[in-house]
Amino acid sequence: MRTIETQVLVIGGGATGVGVARDLAMRGVEVVLVERRELASGTSSRHTGMIHSGTRYVLRDPRAAVECYRENQTLRRIAPQCVVDGGAYVVLIPDDDPAYVPLWIEGCRAAGIPIEEISVGQVLRTEPAVNPAIRRAFRSPDTTGDPWRLIEANAASARQYGARILTYHRVLSLVEEQGRVVGAGCRDEITGEAVQIRAALVINAAGVWAAQVAATVGLSVPLLPSKGVMLAFNRRAINRPVLRCHPPSDADALMPSHSVLLSGSTDGDICEPDDVSINPAHVQIVLRESEKILPGISRSRRLRAWSGVRPLFIGEQAHDDTRQITRSHAVLDHESRDGKPGLLTIVGGKWTTYRLMAEEVADLAAGKLGVTRPCRTHEEVLPSDDLARHIWPGAALREVETSATSNELVCECELALRADVERCVREHDARTPSDLRRLARVGMGTCQGGTCGYRAAGLLHDLRRPDPRETCAALQDFGQERWHGATATADGVHLRQMRLNELLYTNVLALPAVVRLLPHEQTIGDRPQ
The missing domain is CATH 3.50.50.60 (FAD/NAD(P)-binding domain)
Structure with missing residues (x-):
């Protein structure tokens, strides 16, 4: 030992x-x-990437609201390469109670969170996909980042x-x-x-x-492990987060993320810590609530669903539902x-x-x-590298168009280059396609790894020379992580993409069946009507 x-x-x-x-x-x-x-x-990686400003919690959890705004501002300073600094829209849709708005405005003021009311027309000019029936709109410091x-x-x-x-x-x-x-x-x-x-x-x-x-x-x-379900759609329908102006509830925010759109999360599905199975009923909740913010989005192609388990500390708190827990x-x-x-x-x-x-x-x-040195993490800017360009819409495309050739592309959806893979291996000790997903977004786009997973695995094999069995196992793990979430949302055009991915991996590459449903999962087609 x-x-x-x-x-x-x-x-x-x-x-x-x-x-x-x-x-x-x-x-x-x-x-x-x-x-x-x-x-x-x-x-830490199983969420939508929202960097909260605290507006969501000002009435129900004011301490958390103050903490979120303070850290929202700190992250903008120390990690600009990880934060999209565009702000968000908070909107009142027809289903929301107008009486909540003045209470919410006062809560933001008390917490020191700057918000600004803007015209509905301004929102619809900049984000035309948003529900045209919204009644009021505000600009908030909420934003998105790359975990x-x-x-x-x-x-x-x-x-x-x-x-x-x-x-x-x-x-x-x-x-x-x-x-x-x-x-x-x-x-x-x-x-x-x-x-x-x-x-x-x-x-x-x-x-x-x-x-x-x-x-x-x-x-x-x-601790109370509370699972939430999120969805990824195949098109970036908005360019900044859009949140509903009402008490926190299921799937009341949508976030653009790189080339896709994310929605979620649900709450209240109490589970074991390792249970990341996807509840089909929660998928339907996300679709229904997303439609209220972006009409028509539920008919878009759904790339995948995934879940994350919140470690809620209950202490001595009394609660009727998990959203009441701080x-x-x-x-x-x-x-x-x-x-x-x-x-x-x-x-x-x-x-x-x-x-x-x-x-x-x-x-x-x-x-x-007995250490007396104070904390300095709020002062010192975090290191960056060239891979951070992926967070900025259009930045990777500009690089490909000006300085790269198409045969250097490993992931065409997210525009990850061979040079990115080499950098991940050299500077971050990347060993598997899943490492490349985390570091360079390989497999995070619309094909969900169908045409880039095997490229990434082959390139990693050439660079690292592991046992071939390790390469095949790592590729299977990559496919399982990408595609078990796809089964929970599969219908229509996405079923065709899944079938194409299956044929590529099982017929062309002769790998065993990649997609295995986790316990208690079922596809939309399997769901009782």
Whole structure:
């Protein structure tokens, strides 16, 4: 068994965990982070990419609203390469209660969130696909961002300051000696080797799995895993987010994302942390509610559905439904809370507030370690690279048209080049097509990997020369991740695309059947009428 010693062990490679590693490393603390898969493989990448301004929460959850606006502004400063700085429209549609609007305006004022009422005509001139029957409209600071690029940028910064980030290292249990947590026992998922990491302090940032990690030493963390379903449509029908002006509810916001349109999310589907199956009833909810904002969008081709599991911290909160649970976060010091020194847990929160969450738990950790250096993550701009161009509409196309040739294209939908793949391997140690999806958006466009997955796998094989069986397995995993969500929305023209993808992979490449429905999933055609 291999042993690693460090000052702080961070468990979880999502936004918060990587943010904690960066924060502590910048203070001079020795940090090791472990993640059971690739970075951002959990909830941090299973959302619509909205960077909330807090307008959504001003009445029901004012603390979360203030946190969101503060961090919205911070992200614009420190990660401009990951944020589309265009603002959003908040609209009142005929189904919404006009009496909500003055309360909402006052809530935004109290939270310090700047909004501006604009004419309905201005919205319809700039976004003609929006429901022409909207009654009132506002401009808000809500916007969209790229979660993978943001997490990679945080990881790159953490490494620059000396942090070690070990992906594909699964935590099997925390290690306890004389009543104190002193590390964790892990397994290297690539080699199968047992690894024990010993640390003066362990920070549990495992998100929806945080309760499971804490339970290995007999601790209880009151989390409620709540699953939401989202949809991707094949056309970018709007150029900025459009949100409804009403109390938070299912699928009341639509977001442009690169070349596609995203809608969601639903809420209230209580599940196990690893359950990312797609509830067909929730798909129908998203379609119905999206239609109210963008009439006709439900008839557009649906690329896929996917789900994300929120780690809602319930604490002592009473609630009738999951939307009443705060979207703020909590830092648990298990020494004072449970008499178990050596372990801190960070739970709850949102992707937008990851940096603030990391700062708070890092402050507590620094105090326990006797480190006096303050947090600087809100001041120092995150590193960038050429791959960040994909977030800006038209930027990748301009590059292809001016400096690349068509035979250099790996992903035609998202305009990812051979040079992008080579850069991912060289600078980010990309090993699989799924890594390229996360880093360069390979397979994220309208064919959903049908014509680029095997190109990416072949190019990776040429560059890395792994065992051919590993290449085939990685390609199958890529297809399964891309296409299990497609089955939940499949009908019409998309069924033809799925059939084409199936023929390419099973007949031409002779791979076993790629698409396997997850438990409890069914396609729209299988659904009882």
